[in-house]
Every structure is written in structure tokens, then in C-alpha cells.
Amino acid sequence: MAGFDIKELKRRMDGAVASLHAGLSGLRTGxxxxxxxxxxxxxxxxxxxxxxxxxxxxxxxxxxxxxxxxxxxxxxxxxxxxxxxxxxxxxxxxxxxxxxxIPELNEERRKELVKVAHQYAEQARVAVRHVRRDGMDTLKKLEKDGEMSQDDSRQMSDRVQKMTDETISELDKTLAEKESEIMQV
The missing domain is CATH 3.30.1360.40 (Gyrase A; domain 2)
Incomplete structure (x- = not known):
């Protein structure tokens, strides 16, 4: 599509996933x-x-x-x-x-680390939603300016939404894995 690069949106969403992985890798379990x-x-x-x-x-x-x-x-x-x-x-x-x-990980400390992990995940989700919004705004503008048909715009919007859902679900899965790693005694 003219003026719309879904690969660029995917790259930016993957960046949010990578930054979550980097943040969580710092949360060492003891x-x-x-x-x-x-x-x-x-x-x-x-x-x-x-x-x-x-x-x-x-x-x-x-x-x-x-x-x-x-x-x-x-x-x-x-x-x-x-x-x-x-x-x-x-x-x-x-x-x-x-x-x-580095303190021994007691129950309270584990819960603190889980809270920090949740904060990192929320930051990543917000970043992904920003990328989604940018993509949707671009599509609306292209449609409004007549550079893209309504059908194409809707089709691309669905692809952006699907990509967003998949990325958020990947973030949630990553968070769940880290949470169980932290809580494991």
C-alpha cells in the first residue's frame, strides 16, 4: 500500500517485545x-x-x-x-x-519482583498500543486523502489489529513465564 508499511509496524512491536525481554532478564531470581x-x-x-x-x-x-x-x-x-x-x-x-x-529471595521479595515484572510488561503493552494507534492513524489519513480505498484500509486495519493482539499475547506469555520463574522456590 502506498505510504503504509506494515513491516515497519511489526518491527516496532517486536522492539517492544525485545525491550520487555531485556528488562525481565535483569530481574534475576536471587x-x-x-x-x-x-x-x-x-x-x-x-x-x-x-x-x-x-x-x-x-x-x-x-x-x-x-x-x-x-x-x-x-x-x-x-x-x-x-x-x-x-x-x-x-x-x-x-x-x-x-x-x-543481592538479598535472598523471600516470599515478599519475590512478590516485589513480580510487581516490577508486571510494570515492565505494562510499559511494553503501552508501547505496542502506541504503534497500533500510529498505524491506524496513518490508515485513516491515507483513506481520507484518497490514497487508499475504504476496503483496503479496513483490511489493513484488521491486519494491524491482529498483529497487535498476537504481540500483546506474546508479551503476556513472556510475563507469565518470568512470573513462574520468580515464584519458583
Whole structure:
């Protein structure tokens, strides 16, 4: 169809799925993982930056994450960002290095992680719905401008809706798998 690229919409929806996978991979079930801190943003130099742009993250042992802050003046801000991240972590400052012990997963902690997983999934669903809306708006405009027939527009709208439903169901399935992984003792 002239001016309408369903492959581009699919690519954007797949991007939302990929970002959910990335976010959930950080929710480790009781084991330290460098990706656990990837969603954390730090107020640095007048803007919010991913923690990976102000520090090096490593995992020296299974229940400990080490965060080496490059700029000494940023240590306090990085520590605060980790504490405020809703990941339930309490970093210990040691010079320019923060040691972040990973707590044992008790029932309460598991439920917190599930809530965070649900937040990630909801963000991904919202992103998919935005892509759907963009696609539908484009179709309406093409139809209104006479660049697409009403039948073609309706047919493409149905395809966009079907693609949206499939993507949301994939997101829900991913969330359910992660939830059962987190709750598994």
C-alpha cells in the first residue's frame, strides 16, 4: 500500500517485545547479574543517564554486584539511584566502588519482583498500543486523502489489529513465564 508499511509496524512491536525481554532478564531470581542494574538511571551532568554510562558493573561473586563509578563526585548519586530503583537493593559504598549484595529471595521479595515484572510488561503493552494507534492513524489519513480505498484500509486495519493482539499475547506469555520463574522456590 502506498505510504503504509506494515513491516515497519511489526518491527516496532517486536522492539517492544525485545525491550520487555531485556528488562525481565535483569530481574534475576536471587543470583547476581550485571543486567539487574541496567534499567537504573542516574541523574548525572544535568540529565538522566543509564548507570552503564557512569560506571562499570561486574559480578565478582554469585550474590554480589560491584559498581565502579568513574567520577568520584557521582558516587552518591549512583548509590541513591540504586536505592530508589525499586529493586530492593542496598549498596555499600567503598571509595568509588559500590558493593551491592543481592538479598535472598523471600516470599515478599519475590512478590516485589513480580510487581516490577508486571510494570515492565505494562510499559511494553503501552508501547505496542502506541504503534497500533500510529498505524491506524496513518490508515485513516491515507483513506481520507484518497490514497487508499475504504476496503483496503479496513483490511489493513484488521491486519494491524491482529498483529497487535498476537504481540500483546506474546508479551503476556513472556510475563507469565518470568512470573513462574520468580515464584519458583
Amino acid at each position: 543470583r547476581a547479574s550485571a543486567s539487574l542494574l541496567e534499567p537504573v538511571t542516574v541523574e548525572a551532568y544535568g540529565s538522566n543517564m543509564p548507570i552503564t554510562q557512569v560506571a562499570t558493573i561486574s559480578v565478582p561473586e554469585p550474590r554480589m554486584i560491584s559498581v565502579s563509578v568513574w567520577d568520584k563526585s557521582m558516587v552518591g548519586k549512583v548509590e541513591r539511584a540504586i536505592r530508589d530503583s525499586n529493586l530492593g537493593l542496598n549498596p555499600i559504598t567503598d571509595g568509588t566502588t559500590l558493593r551491592v549484595p
